[in-house]
Amino acid sequence: xxxxxxxxxxxxxxxxxxxxxxxxxxxxxxxxxxxxxxxxxxxxxxxxxxxxxxxxxxxxxxxxxxxxxxxxxxxxxxxxxxxxxxxxxxxxxxxxxxxxxxxxxxxxxxxxxxxxxxxxxxxxxxxxxxxxxxxxxxxxxxxxxxxxxxxxxxxx
Numbered sequence: 612x613x614x615x616x617x618x619x620x621x622x623x624x625x626x627x628x629x630x631x632x633x634x635x636x637x638x639x640x641x642x643x644x645x646x647x648x649x650x651x652x653x654x655x656x657x658x659x660x661x662x663x664x665x666x667x668x669x670x671x672x673x674x675x676x677x678x679x680x681x682x683x684x685x686x687x688x689x690x691x692x693x694x695x696x697x698x699x700x701x702x703x704x705x706x707x708x709x710x711x712x713x714x715x716x717x718x719x720x721x722x723x724x725x726x727x728x729x730x731x732x733x734x735x736x737x738x739x740x741x742x743x744x745x746x747x748x749x750x751x752x753x754x755x756x757x758x759x760x761x762x763x764x765x766x767x
Contacts, residue, residue: 653740
């Protein structure tokens with residue numbers, strides 16, 4: 612039986628570190644709430660558009676898509692690159708098969724928009740859900756946030 616990602620010690624350690632580093636952050640955070648929002652939105656899109664991704668695959672990718680944030684904050688490694696490495700470890704520790712590990716890690720590595728494949732790729736799905744998960748219209752820090760410049764039209 613596979614271990615749940617949310618029970619994995621590496622996942623917990625990395626998520627705790629991200630939340631600690633973002634404690635004073637005035638912009639959107641990357642805690643568990645954000646990860647679950649991305650998962651739910653991505654799953655809805657997948658169902659509505661008949662993309663064929665399983666709920667488990669979407670949730671695994673969504674839970675891990677920002678797991679490299681602490682590495683980015685502390686050492687400057689882009690979080691998508693660091694995240695793909697960390698996700699591989701977490702998924703292996705949780706007992707996922709190699710095909711799923713490869714698919715999740717590829718999606719994480721490209722979820723920021725680099726080298727996206729066709730519109731129906733898992734990385735593109737996560738990128739879209741990530742953008743739509745932000746409530747910029749209600750954010751007090753939106754005037755100084757670079758996110759809105761990159762993502763005009765979020766939450767119309």
